[in-house]
Amino acid sequence: MDELDPAVVQAVAAYLRAADRLLPGRVVACAIAGSIALRAYRPGRSDIDLLVVLGGGAIRRRDMRRLRRLHRSQLPRIAARVVRGHGLSATCNASFVHVSELTRPVRAIRPIASHVGERFAVSEAFDVNPVVWRELVDGGVVLRGGPIAGWGLDPEPAALQAWCRENLEGYWRAQRDALAARRLPMSTATLEWCVLGPARLDATLVTHRILSKDQAGVVALARFPEAAGVVDVALAHLRDEPLPSEPPRAQWRDRTIALMTAILDAAGGPVRRGAAS
Template identity: 40%
Template sequence: MFPQDAARNAARYLGIADRLLPGKITGFYVVGSVALGAWRPKRSDIDFVAFVHGDLDDRQLRRLRALHVLGNAATVGRSLLRADSSLPGTMNGTFVSMADVQEPVTKIHALASHSGWTFTRGGGFDVNPVSWKLLQQGGIALRGPDPADLRLDPEPERLRAWNLEQLKVHWKNWAERLLSGNAPRKPLVPAHRLAVSRVLGPPRLHHTLVTGDLISKESAAEYALDTFGQRWLPLVRAALAQREGEPFPVSPQPRELVRMAGEFTLEVVASAEDHPMPG
């Protein structure tokens, strides 16, 4: 089911895109938390993959950058009023040439992407085996054929290795920063809240690595406790409270939450490294 607020934001964004780049966007698919049935009003962003006709020249890329601003202006305005730099409701997406739609996903080079405050030319993280699997299985088509008819190649044989690499490099480095006292920060977001907001990412990857299936952050919370033990309950409870917009627990203290997030993530990474490759 497509939540009404998310559908309204997506339709407005696509309408602005058509005015700036008439005739260019031939396929538009909502993925992420919406596709997983886990989207939360005022808490979640809206992820998409857009397929465009042909390439994008410099003028069109400039218009795409303008789309990033104009298409998210209302969301950014509301976030600034609430002093919320996470920009819930923002349209975050990747633009790919329709000519590449049937290529193996690791061979596809995105034309552009934007996420949060950032616009990127010539790249897009969400062109990867996990995102393509979700697009193929659960993507919501606002324009274009059903995802099952796109003949996508998410390279399922690479799924485990891709998840493991993300855990060993990106998430391990993130955990080590948390434990070093150099925790990542964002404007208006204390370090412990940023750490807590991201801590369900590693168990999601671990679950996919072990089972091959994709899950939401809420399901990752349950999986984390089932797999790694109830000692992480205070951390998981804080992560869910923040995701649901509920009052933040008074315990553990902020520094303790940052430490726990780092230690938990390293435990997830170590478990993933020890998990045997499928036969």
């Protein structure tokens, strides 16, 4: 872990200590996906996305109670970072799978549980999907267990594009519609989420690669006239840089909706070709 940011090293070490205390001998493997796997981690802004592999027998009620306690064990640390102005950065999100499921095609895996921020979910884990499995295979950072190449992960590469289209249609279309229904001023955090989230999926459809938010913003600028301005705002917020004066905040919502609509339309038809393709 020598190459990791010190805040990440501290966070994952504390998390695994808590996991070993609550579930002794059960955590047989663990790796980091997300921005760290993509070499795009931003200190003070990025969180930590873990795949935690549990061994031993079947998961029982007492094990699930301990997983909930593991999640809650993070809350004091999260609160302390928020008070110090670090937000939810360097927070461990985790998806739990049993070792017996690990080599199944990713869409066939039955997750044990997951937690993201303050939310804990039983028998579901959004990050058990073709995109995150590809991140792990290409650049996952192993915290416990042998090299990722020996884990037998099956990211189902033939399903990657279909999954991206399904996520755009099933999640981001509803987010676009909800954004259009609101009238409160749009925050920079919401703009970044609604611009770069769909842009990452579109970039994967075009390049067949998993790109960081920063890289996906560059692809969007090359592909969509609707991206002018709002991608610059999104990238400035992502990079913790001063926001550009154009477009004015009053136009953020309409321009974001226009870009989201263009990405949704492109995903439903022939892929637009641009300079980044």
